[in-house]
Amino acid sequence: MQDYTKMSKDELLEEKAKVEAKYKEYKDMGLKLDMSRGKPSSDQLDKCMPILDALTSKDDIHASNGFDTRNYGLVDGLPEAKELMAAIMDTKPENVIISGNASLSIMYDTIARAHSFGIMGSTPWCKLDKVKFLCPVPGYDRHFGVTETFGIEMINIPMNDDGPDMDLVEKYVSEDEAVKGIWCVPKFSNPGGVVYSDEVVRRFANLKPKAKDFRIYWDNAYAVHYLYDEVIDIPDIIEECAKAGNSNLVYEFCSTSKISFAGGGISAMATSQENIEDIKKTLTKQTIGPDKINQLRHVRYFKDKNGILEHMKVLATELRPRFELVIKILDEEIKGSGAGTYNAPRGGYFVAFNAMEGCANRIVDLAKEAGVVLTGAGAPFPYHKDPKDSVIRIAPSYPSMKDLEEAAKIFTVCVKLATIEKLLENK
Amino acid sequence: MQDYTKMSKDELLEEKAKVEAKYKEYKDMGLKLDMSRGKPSSDQLDKCMPILDALTSKDDIHASNGFDTRNYGLVDGLPEAKELMAAIMDTKPENVIISGNASLSIMYDTIARAHSFGIMGSTPWCKLDKVKFLCPVPGYDRHFGVTETFGIEMINIPMNDDGPDMDLVEKYVSEDEAVKGIWCVPKFSNPGGVVYSDEVVRRFANLKPKAKDFRIYWDNAYAVHYLYDEVIDIPDIIEECAKAGNSNLVYEFCSTSKISFAGGGISAMATSQENIEDIKKTLTKQTIGPDKINQLRHVRYFKDKNGILEHMKVLATELRPRFELVIKILDEEIKGSGAGTYNAPRGGYFVAFNAMEGCANRIVDLAKEAGVVLTGAGAPFPYHKDPKDSVIRIAPSYPSMKDLEEAAKIFTVCVKLATIEKLLENK
Numbered sequence: 001m002q003d004y005t006k007m008s009k010d011e012l013l014e015e016k017a018k019v020e021a022k023y024k025e026y027k028d029m030g031l032k033l034d035m036s037r038g039k040p041s042s043d044q045l046d047k048c049m050p051i052l053d054a055l056t057s058k059d060d061i062h063a064s065n066g067f068d069t070r071n072y073g074l075v076d077g078l079p080e081a082k083e084l085m086a087a088i089m090d091t092k093p094e095n096v097i098i099s100g101n102a103s104l105s106i107m108y109d110t111i112a113r114a115h116s117f118g119i120m121g122s123t124p125w126c127k128l129d130k131v132k133f134l135c136p137v138p139g140y141d142r143h144f145g146v147t148e149t150f151g152i153e154m155i156n157i158p159m160n161d162d163g164p165d166m167d168l169v170e171k172y173v174s175e176d177e178a179v180k181g182i183w184c185v186p187k188f189s190n191p192g193g194v195v196y197s198d199e200v201v202r203r204f205a206n207l208k209p210k211a212k213d214f215r216i217y218w219d220n221a222y223a224v225h226y227l228y229d230e231v232i233d234i235p236d237i238i239e240e241c242a243k244a245g246n247s248n249l250v251y252e253f254c255s256t257s258k259i260s261f262a263g264g265g266i267s268a269m270a271t272s273q274e275n276i277e278d279i280k281k282t283l284t285k286q287t288i289g290p291d292k293i294n295q296l297r298h299v300r301y302f303k304d305k306n307g308i309l310e311h312m313k314v315l316a317t318e319l320r321p322r323f324e325l326v327i328k329i330l331d332e333e334i335k336g337s338g339a340g341t342y343n344a345p346r347g348g349y350f351v352a353f354n355a356m357e358g359c360a361n362r363i364v365d366l367a368k369e370a371g372v373v374l375t376g377a378g379a380p381f382p383y384h385k386d387p388k389d390s391v392i393r394i395a396p397s398y399p400s401m402k403d404l405e406e407a408a409k410i411f412t413v414c415v416k417l418a419t420i421e422k423l424l425e426n427k
Numbered sequence: 428m429q430d431y432t433k434m435s436k437d438e439l440l441e442e443k444a445k446v447e448a449k450y451k452e453y454k455d456m457g458l459k460l461d462m463s464r465g466k467p468s469s470d471q472l473d474k475c476m477p478i479l480d481a482l483t484s485k486d487d488i489h490a491s492n493g494f495d496t497r498n499y500g501l502v503d504g505l506p507e508a509k510e511l512m513a514a515i516m517d518t519k520p521e522n523v524i525i526s527g528n529a530s531l532s533i534m535y536d537t538i539a540r541a542h543s544f545g546i547m548g549s550t551p552w553c554k555l556d557k558v559k560f561l562c563p564v565p566g567y568d569r570h571f572g573v574t575e576t577f578g579i580e581m582i583n584i585p586m587n588d589d590g591p592d593m594d595l596v597e598k599y600v601s602e603d604e605a606v607k608g609i610w611c612v613p614k615f616s617n618p619g620g621v622v623y624s625d626e627v628v629r630r631f632a633n634l635k636p637k638a639k640d641f642r643i644y645w646d647n648a649y650a651v652h653y654l655y656d657e658v659i660d661i662p663d664i665i666e667e668c669a670k671a672g673n674s675n676l677v678y679e680f681c682s683t684s685k686i687s688f689a690g691g692g693i694s695a696m697a698t699s700q701e702n703i704e705d706i707k708k709t710l711t712k713q714t715i716g717p718d719k720i721n722q723l724r725h726v727r728y729f730k731d732k733n734g735i736l737e738h739m740k741v742l743a744t745e746l747r748p749r750f751e752l753v754i755k756i757l758d759e760e761i762k763g764s765g766a767g768t769y770n771a772p773r774g775g776y777f778v779a780f781n782a783m784e785g786c787a788n789r790i791v792d793l794a795k796e797a798g799v800v801l802t803g804a805g806a807p808f809p810y811h812k813d814p815k816d817s818v819i820r821i822a823p824s825y826p827s828m829k830d831l832e833e834a835a836k837i838f839t840v841c842v843k844l845a846t847i848e849k850l851l852e853n854k
Contacts (some may be wrong), residue, residue: 037499045497049485052720056479058472070472072464072689100527101718108713116542116553116577126543126553142715149712150543262499264720285576286535288569291528291718293479293691 004419005338009427016420023370023417026410031371033407038190038349039398040262044318048260048311054301055293069292075284076276077268081295085268087305088223089254090236095270097279100290103255103267107217108146110251110269113282114180114213115150120248120278122213125150125180134172134182136164138352138380138391140190143183143219147382154382157182159192163200170207177210181217187234188222188348191380191393195346198235205240207249218252222348224305224312225258227320231309232346238270247272256298258349259308259315266295322396326351326408333412339419342394351394352380359418360389366414372407431846432765436854443847450797450844453837458798460834465617465776466825467689471745475687475738481728482720496719502711503703504695508722512695514732515650516681517663522697524706527717530682530694534644535573537678537696540709541607541640542577547675547705549640552577552607561599561609563591565779565807565818567617570610570646574809581809584609586619590627597634604637608644614661615649615775618807618820622773625662632667634676645679649775651732651739652685654747658736659773665697674699683725685776686735686742693722746776749823753778753835760839766846769821778821779807786845787816793841799834 007015055061061069063078076082077098086093099106118124125131132153135144139159147154155172158165164184172179184204186196196204204216218237226232241249248271256265271279302308327344330353334340340355355363360377367374375393378384394411396404434442482488488496490505503509504525513520526533545551552558559580562571566586574581582599585592591611599606611631613623623631631643645664653659668676675698683692698706729735754771757780761767767782782790787804794801802820805811821838823831 039499040497042495042498045488045495046485048497049483049488052483056476056483058476061472061476068469068472070467070475070688070691071469072466072684102714102716105714112539112543112713116539124553126551142712145712149709257499261497261720263716264497264718282576285569285572286539287529287532289529289690291691291721293688294718294721 001334001336003336003338004423007423009424012420012424012427016417016424019413019416019420023366023413026413027370029371031406031410033371033399033403033410034373035395035399035404035407035411036373036375037398038258038395040258041318041398041400044315044397045261047314047318051260051297051301055297060300061296063292063296067292069296072288074292075280075287075289077290078292078295078299080299081266084299084302084304084308085254085266086270088308089220089252089268089270090223090233091238091252091270095238095272095276097269097276097283098290098295099267099269101263101265101267102257103219103221103253104142106253106267106269107143107219109286110217111146111150113279117282119213119215120274128178130178131180132176132178134169134179135382136182136184136189137382138191138393139183140185140219141375141379144382156382156387159189159194161194162197163194166200166203170203173207173209173214175210179209180211180213181215183217183219185219185221186237187220187232188225188345190221190348191350191352191391193343193345193348193350193352195232196234201235201237202240205237205244205246205249207246216250218250220252220254223254224308225349226312226347227316227323228346229313230346238272242272248275251275259312260298266298319397321401322404323351325401325404326394326396329405329408329412333409334415337416337419339415349395349397351396353392353394355390355392355415356419356422357388357390359422360386360392362418362421363392363414366417367411370410370414372410374411428761428763430763430765431850434850436851439847439851439854443844443851446840446843446847450793450840453840454797456798458833458837460798460826460830460837461800462822462826462831462834462838463800463802464825465685465822467685468745468825468827471742471824472688474741474745478687478724478728482724487727488723490719490723494719496723499715501719502707502714502716504717505719505722505726507726508693511726511729511731511735512681512693513697515735516647516679516695516697517650517660518665518679518697522665522699522703524696524703524710525717525722526694526696528690528692528694529684530646530648530680531569533680533694533696534570534646536713537644538573538577540706544709546640546642547701555605557605558607559603559605561596561606562809563609563611563616564809565618565820566610567612567646568802568806571809583809583814586616586621588621589624590621593627593630597630600634600636600641602637606636607638607640608642610644610646612646612648613664614647614659615652615772617648617775618777618779618818620770620772620775620777620779622659623661628662628664629667632664632671632673632676634673643677645677647679647681650681651735652776653739653774654743654750655773656740657773665699669699675702678702686739687725693725746824748828749831750778752828752831753821753823756832756835756839760836761842764843764846766842776822776824778823780819780821782817782819782842783846783849784815784817786849787813787819789845789848790819790841793844794838797837797841799837801838
């Protein structure tokens, strides 16, 4: 692959003509492809169908504590569902509250509770002039959407290969009482695929916040979402916080949305006993209890952590080829061109593509015109503002292999075109 | 039955000795019975089991609009789920948002949104000094729990046989800008079993609120919950509001919690297009979408309104005998004694017992000591304060017929004892 950054103006113009011809060719095909969201494919979902058969008899509708799952109650979920979700998060069942079909809702509700009622007797955020959140970037757009909705000021924190810039995190958290939280996806971060190092996890657990109501919002969304036959463990943040004398410092979240069904799974939160008691004060006003039938259905099918891991290996047979296809096409078309860098993740749902500065919006626009929907440029940043206009989140999970191949190829053409345009600006 | 209120002191003392002996007899039996909550019985839930079989094949997992229900999206629910829930509420599908497993959560979230963000650009309630709600009493304890949690001042509104005292409602709503809402259960009210008259519904639709963000919180929880083979219609509040030029005045709620599974059903909200747009602004931040598999499962099983009504007739074969048993025992033991009045509802989940003033707490305590759990006295009132200490909510739906017979008999003994004690205070 030729390095665009080393080309002369004439060489760039010549290459541009070629790339534009290719682009026009794709555009004329009138395709409709989507690499925008981390959605499971139908093939992947087909592999989850036996879950729906796992609970249909009235003789098998009682939880281990004798509770009839078809009736009201158990606001924090079934004991065996706590065990299962605790196993996914590598924490203890007594730390777990089971919720509805989506961890996003638990996160929203957790922020909403702090906004309306405060945390453990602290001033409700709605009564404060200023509330701030730290946002490692690139990050998950829906996290930032929640904090923006509640008028929370968001501060970008750069991501390194082993997690967020902890020097900066420690500084903000220890010095500014308005800083009330930080969004983290500690394993296979969205979209960078970063796995936090043990040291980073421990530095999180040892934070000394100025604000009593500061919490780490630990979205363990991809806790078991491996693309390869390996297990990558990170320390249990809840245990690390307890060891550090910071038991109440973290709220952890997870769901089976990308294990069973996206929207038809179960979700959970894990935290200290004191935090659980604090949450239950209002949670018991919001709901009599989550859908326990779906909880038991999941438990009956997966049984335990091992069952989950075996199932994830099956799902990986759908996901891995998709990721490898995208990486292969990027390697063939972009590697060495200077037009961008990208990661080859070991898990999670995304590839983060770092385009040449000032090119991301143009690439997404070009792709859209050619029939390929990408996540909006800027989406992985608070206020949709990527300071470098560089990061594009690629979601390979949803399209068929055939569609994905075309979409990825079109994407590389758009990357090339935007890069050449950018380089020509300065020639 | 002798009338206690006409007895002499000696007669009362003699009767008291008899009743006390009977009470001791029951107490010595060491029973554990529960008439406290409106929970379906296991027998009733067994009749719903085929619902769990209604959706298990991957060939039948797409909604009418082609949407794969196993995947993310459709924040307001499946088109066919909107149709089904609209039919239950007698409104149009386009007015409906489908939500998770419980209408209580939708109601809580609706109040929470108004508290944090306001309604259609109005000042968020958290920024106001005072927010008030009108609470027809006796009413549903969990409604009052939600408003109390958000620090909303609650004002009792007396219930008549045809609904709340509308003169008082109209006065408060038109004169006080701090009055932002009223809780209503328009059909088979909880616990009184009252069905709002057409006139009351129309007076609601024609309210002229001083506050722009005043809404009627219309909890149509028992819309199709008939005990007898009859259909009792009330006017569609949404249409009535539109006719009155008050399109945005009402939020309506319902669920299948007492149609399919309590906690494993689906829920919905119905309101105007403008209200829906306003709600979606934040709802789309809270969730990517509700559990659509469970929506389709319900649609596949029930099909339409007629399917719902036929199913409710089956459930009524469990509920009706329980209600009739309780009424029979009350008729035998209490009628004519002056110790209390009660209704014989045509639907819903409760019987409201009106004890002699000052006796409700004592009755509930006596029952508890004898092993019968009743809803706490005061529960059907804001702040758990029944000004007359008179109303007790009886929930006959959950116990077996055998348990219910004992519980109801024990209840009548407790009523008698408390009444005699009260009468003797003034002798």
